[in-house]
Amino acid sequence: MSLWQIAARNVWRNRGRYLAYLGSAAFAVMVYFIYTALALHPDLQEGYSGAWGVIRGIRAASVVIAVITFYFLLISNAAFVRSRKKEFGLLSLMGLSRKQLMALILWESLIIALVALAVGLGFGLLFLRLFFMAISVLLRLPESLPFHAGPQVWAQTLLVFGTFFLVVSLYSLRDVVRSSVIDLIRAERKPKETPSFSWWKALLGLLLVGGGYWWASSPSPQAVLLGVVPVTAMVTVGTVFLMRECGIALLGWLRRREGFYYRTTPFLTVSQLGFKIQENARTMANTAVAIAVILTAVGTIYALFMVLANDALIRAPHAFQVAEPAGAGSAAGTVEAELRRQGLENWVRRELVTVRGDLDGDVSVLLVPYSLYAGVERVSQEVKPLPEVEGGALLVYPYSLGATTTDWSPKPRELSVSGRTFSLAVAPDYGGLPVNEIFTTRYVLVLPDDLFREAVDGSAPEDRLRVTMWDVADWRSEAVAEAVDALAVRFPGEEPEQGPFFSSPVPEYRETVSSMGFALFVGIFVSLVFFATSCSLLYFRLFTELEEDRRHFRRLQEVGVSRGELRRVSLSQTQVIFFVPFLVGLVHSTFAMKALSTLLQRSVLHYGWLVALAYLGLYVLYYAVTYAFYWRTLSGGSARPA
Numbered sequence: 001m002s003l004w005q006i007a008a009r010n011v012w013r014n015r016g017r018y019l020a021y022l023g024s025a026a027f028a029v030m031v032y033f034i035y036t037a038l039a040l041h042p043d044l045q046e047g048y049s050g051a052w053g054v055i056r057g058i059r060a061a062s063v064v065i066a067v068i069t070f071y072f073l074l075i076s077n078a079a080f081v082r083s084r085k086k087e088f089g090l091l092s093l094m095g096l097s098r099k100q101l102m103a104l105i106l107w108e109s110l111i112i113a114l115v116a117l118a119v120g121l122g123f124g125l126l127f128l129r130l131f132f133m134a135i136s137v138l139l140r141l142p143e144s145l146p147f148h149a150g151p152q153v154w155a156q157t158l159l160v161f162g163t164f165f166l167v168v169s170l171y172s173l174r175d176v177v178r179s180s181v182i183d184l185i186r187a188e189r190k191p192k193e194t195p196s197f198s199w200w201k202a203l204l205g206l207l208l209v210g211g212g213y214w215w216a217s218s219p220s221p222q223a224v225l226l227g228v229v230p231v232t233a234m235v236t237v238g239t240v241f242l243m244r245e246c247g248i249a250l251l252g253w254l255r256r257r258e259g260f261y262y263r264t265t266p267f268l269t270v271s272q273l274g275f276k277i278q279e280n281a282r283t284m285a286n287t288a289v290a291i292a293v294i295l296t297a298v299g300t301i302y303a304l305f306m307v308l309a310n311d312a313l314i315r316a317p318h319a320f321q322v323a324e325p326a327g328a329g330s331a332a333g334t335v336e337a338e339l340r341r342q343g344l345e346n347w348v349r350r351e352l353v354t355v356r357g358d359l360d361g362d363v364s365v366l367l368v369p370y371s372l373y374a375g376v377e378r379v380s381q382e383v384k385p386l387p388e389v390e391g392g393a394l395l396v397y398p399y400s401l402g403a404t405t406t407d408w409s410p411k412p413r414e415l416s417v418s419g420r421t422f423s424l425a426v427a428p429d430y431g432g433l434p435v436n437e438i439f440t441t442r443y444v445l446v447l448p449d450d451l452f453r454e455a456v457d458g459s460a461p462e463d464r465l466r467v468t469m470w471d472v473a474d475w476r477s478e479a480v481a482e483a484v485d486a487l488a489v490r491f492p493g494e495e496p497e498q499g500p501f502f503s504s505p506v507p508e509y510r511e512t513v514s515s516m517g518f519a520l521f522v523g524i525f526v527s528l529v530f531f532a533t534s535c536s537l538l539y540f541r542l543f544t545e546l547e548e549d550r551r552h553f554r555r556l557q558e559v560g561v562s563r564g565e566l567r568r569v570s571l572s573q574t575q576v577i578f579f580v581p582f583l584v585g586l587v588h589s590t591f592a593m594k595a596l597s598t599l600l601q602r603s604v605l606h607y608g609w610l611v612a613l614a615y616l617g618l619y620v621l622y623y624a625v626t627y628a629f630y631w632r633t634l635s636g637g638s639a640r641p642a
Contacts, residue, residue, distance in 0.1 A: 003100065007107035017546075020539035020626075021076050022116055024532040028069040029120025029161055031525050034131050035062045037124075037153045041132075043145055057519065061526050066160055072533035073168045076540055077109065102173055109169035117161060124157075125149060138518045140510070197252065202245035208238025216595040224595045231595075235588055236289050243288065243584065244281030251277065269572040276545070276573060283541050284581045290534035291585030294527045295615060296592040299608035301523045303593070305516040306607055307600055309509055314432040315398045316505035317378045319347075319475040320484070321436040322491065324500040326353050326464035331491065331500040335470065338486055342479040348471040350376070354452075355459040356441055357417040359395070359426070365445040366465075367417070368396075368434055369452040377471070378432035386448060391424045394446040398437050399430065415445065418459040422451070435467055436503040481506055531615065535622050538578055542630055549634055563635070570631060578623045586612050 011018065038044070039058040132145040212235040215227040254270050277284075320339070322331045332349075339347060354367050373394070374383045386392040387410040395413075410425035426445070433444050447455065456464065472480055484506040491502035553566050593608035 003104050004107045004111075007104055008111055010104075011108055011111050017540070017543045018112060019629075020536035022112065022119070024072060024529075024536040025069065025112075025116040025161075026120040026123070027532050028065055028072075028529050029117055029157065030124040030127070031529055032062055032065050032069075032160065033121055033124035033149075033153065033157045034128055035059075035065070035522075035525075036156050037128055037149050038131070038135060038145075040150065040153055040156075041145060041148050043148075057522055061522050064526055065529050066164075068530050068533060069161075070164050070168075072536070073164055074171060076537065077168045077172045105173060106169055109165065109172070113162070113165035113169075116165075117158065120161075121154070121157065134521065135518070138514060138521055140514055197248045198245055201241045202249065205238045205241030205243075205245060208234045209242055210238075212238065213591050216591045218595075219598060221599050221601070224598050227595075235292075239288055239584065239588070240282060240285040243285045243580070244277065247277035247281065247580075269569050276577065280541050280577055283537055284577065287534050287538055288581040288584035288588070290530060291582055291615075292588035292592070294530050294534070295585060295589035295608065295612050298520075298523055298527050298615075299589060299593055299604075299611040300596055301516065301520045302611055303596060303600070303604035303607040305512070305520055307602065307604065308512040308516055311399065312505040312508040312512060313378075316436040316503055316508070317376060317432060317434065318350075318436050318469040319472040319480055319504060319506070320470040320487065321467065321503045322500045323438055323465055323467045323503075325462070326466045327461060328466075328500075330466065330468070332468045334490060335468070335487060335502075338483050338490075339470070339472075342483045344472055344479055344483065346473070350469045350471075352435070352467045352469075353456065353464055354467060355417055355456050355464050357415050357445065357455070359413055359415055359443075359445065361414070361416065363443060364441045365395070365415075365443045366435065366438060366441045366467075367452055367455055368444050368446050369449045370446055371449050373434045373446045376434040376469075378434060382431055384427070384429055384431070386446070387425050387427050389425045391422065391451070392448070393424045393426045393451075394429045395426045396429045396431070396433055396444040396446060398433050398442050415455075417455045418463055420455070420458055422455065435469060436505075438501060438503070475506065476509070481510065531618065535619070535626075538581070539626050542574065542577070542626065543633075546630075546633065553634065567631065567635075570634065571627065574623075574627055574630065578619075578626075582616065582619055 035058050039055050039062065044055055128149060129147050132147065136144040212231045215231050215234075216224065218224055218227070251270050320335055322335055324331055332351075336347075336349075350372065352368070352372060357365050357367055359365050370386055373396075384394060386394060389410060392410060393413075393415075408427055410427040413424050413426040415422040415424055424447075429446070434446070435444060474480070484504045487502050487504075488507070491500045549570075553570075556566060557563075589608055589612065590605065593605050596608075597603050597605060
């Protein structure tokens with residue numbers, strides 16, 4: 001039998017260990033192939049609107065995928081070889097020379113690389129058309145991107161990942177080349193040291209993680225920005241120290257709880273888990289940090305997507321609005337004719353005759369009566385009462401700072417309208433404008449209805465503005481978008497004095513959905529590569545300890561432990577190994593999202609938790625499949641990895 005045939009049989013015999021490794025590598029190849037095909041697409045090279053930014057984003061994502069995959073392959077492949085040292089030692093005793101042993105390992109690496117590349121490229125080709133269709137919709141292209149997978153796409157993917165597999169294979173030989181036959185055979189028989197707790201490591205880890213959390217929780221946006229890199233480094237290093245020491249300390253505390261510890265399942269679980277925590281602490285810490293990065297990155301993109309889309313409605317709550325001089329002919333007929341032409345019905349129309357004023361002589365404001373303010377559906381459903389003082393008014397800002405603003409008390413201000421002056425007590429409101437923003441007049445001043453009528457009636461007729469607003473239930477529909485496009489051409493003025501000024505949230509909202517939706521789409525794929533490789537490291541650690549777990553469980557069966565008890569023990573241990581990193585990563589990402597809330601001046605924690613919930617579903621599914629295969633193999637099922 002030739003070396004390559006032996007290598008092929010070895011790969012098949014160890015398929016359980018290689019399953020997650022192959023799957024993660026193939027998934028990375030698939031995503032990289034698809035992204036490369038998009039970046040090199042000739043239609044994008046010719047230049048759709050925004051194509052340059054799309055290509056830059058895709059190329060950056062491809063680099064991130066390549067770096068993540070290379071790191072994963074480097075760690076995993078070297079660890080695979082280390083876990084099989086005894087097998088290589090026995091082959092050497094049977095007469096295999098060092099050169100032949102190295103050739104055998106390289107053959108195995110080549111077979112795995114070819115399978116990963118074939119599967120990844122095959123699925124990439126299969127899903128390429130679907131990916132192009134999704135990107136075309138997100139970018140609002142006039143027609144879907146045609147299928148494209150030219151020679152350069154294949155060559156670049158094969159070159160990048162072929163180089164990765166070659167470098168990783170050569171790197172993994174170091175341990176075998178440097179070890180003698182005796183060292184190889186005795187690799188699995190080295191006695192394990194009893195886990196020992198280190199106070200200084202625990203304290204250092206606690207200080208680093210606690211310090212990072214404290215810095216990230218700073219109320220100052222400038223402090224948060226300065227802390228991005230140092231906080232990330234502090235929390236990462238602190239996690240490595242803290243996870244091992246906290247695990248050992250907690251298990252030691254459980255051992256001292258005699259009422260809990262001296263029962264079958266806790267006794268067997270806790271006693272072995274101490275060694276597992278010690279051996280897997282670094283992998284668990286790395287996984288926790290990776291999960292924190294994934295949840296924070298996707299949570300940030302999703303939060304920005306929602307915040308920017310929300311901001312469009314804060315500045316423009318009405319689907320259609322026209323502002324024009326009160327003495328001019330009304331443009332409402334033109335707007336409503338276009339709405340009927342698009343088949344839009346059941347709209348709600350409001351009309352306001354108002355005037356502009358100056359607040360303290362330097363802030364231009366549009367006056368609005370309290371009755372309109374209270375009756376308009378805005379982003380924030382909260383309707384604030386006017387300050388309970390004479391001349392109480394609300395100054396509404398075209399952005400939301402409510403999450404961090406604490407001073408809501410009214411301040412004395414002076415309002416000037418057509419040469420008349422009013423003394424007011426003005427309180428802030430960040431819940432969104434009651435009328436669409438009008439360029440140079442960005443702020444809205446809400447007055448009591450009687451004071452509003454007095455200000456408007458006393459103003460010069462030529463200063464008055466007629467603002468007409470239309471609300472449509474399904475304002476995100478294509479019919480509304482077409483009506484907005486037509487009316488924007490019909491009313492191109494940039495100020496009401498230049499002619500009817502038309503405004504709508506639809507253009508800004510669609511631009512946000514297009515740009516941030518594309519970023520979210522790309523970010524999810526990149527995060528899934530990161531997620532798969534992180535989970536695969538835990539899978540790999542589980543299966544590299546399989547032979548040892550088998551021997552341990554056989555001994556427990558010999559002393560009378562039932563199969564059901566053994567299953568409960570293995571389930572408890574694997575749940576700790578898998579879910580503690582996710583919990584730690586979730587806590588890290590929560591503080592990161594809190595820091596983002598400080599930067600954005602509004603709470604975005606709930607967006608981060610929604611993303612975490614989605615990834616938790618994937619994580620539970622991955623764990624369920626992994627554990628089912630692990631238990632089947634451990635208990636002597638047919639799917640034997642070794």
